[in-house]
């Protein structure tokens with residue numbers, strides 16, 4: 111069984127049906143993160159037709175500004191979601207520093223809920239890697255997933271010490287990236303992701319479909335010098351360990 115630990119299923123338009131077909135055909139348990147309330151509602155709706163999809167709720171740092179004054183409207187969704195994400199901070203792609211306090215406020219609110227209900231988080235850390243690490247510590251976030259890490263290599267050990275998992279995604283397929291962090295991340299802390307459908311567009315100028323995960327798996331097997339089938343099994347074990355208590359994680363949705 112395969113796991114895609116970070117995808118935006120609600121972003122598919124014309125290709126949605128084909129994406130759902132691929133997910134079912136390749137049996138890819140898919141953590142479908144949301145960036146705001148409408149995205150979550152749409153994802154939740156899509157998940158009704160595909161038992162492999164786990165919809166998760168979070169407010170992305172790019173969307174945080176719209177929620178700073180209405181945080182309590184998020185409560186029901188934060189209570190309902192098995193994992194809080196996509197949440198986090200972004201001090202790289204968001205250039206306007208005036209927006210940072212709002213990002214922090216919305217992120218802290220979600221962290222406080224994660225702590226209260228012992229929920230894992232699916233985290234965006236761009237350009238704010240020390241700040242997100244600090245927040246994980248302060249709110250004692252359990253088994254956070256660090257999505258598409260692109261920060262200082264020196265901080266990775268500290269993240270691992272907090273029990274974090276790291277996703278390995280399309281970067282390993284990028285010929286312009288010579289060394290991926292996948293080379294030295296411990297196998298037992300790795301999950302795969304596609305960040306579909308747009309994650310692949312950054313390098314390939316085409317939308318990512320769920321079977322992109324197979325390519326990432328094969329490339330990681332090459333990097334870790336192990337048979338694909340063995341790697342798949344190890345990653346599935348990681349997921350089960352991560353997902354204890356999360357619906358659909360420990361069993362085969364069939």
Ligand SMILES: [Zn+2]
Nearest residue numbers: 116118196305
């Ligand atoms: Zn994402």
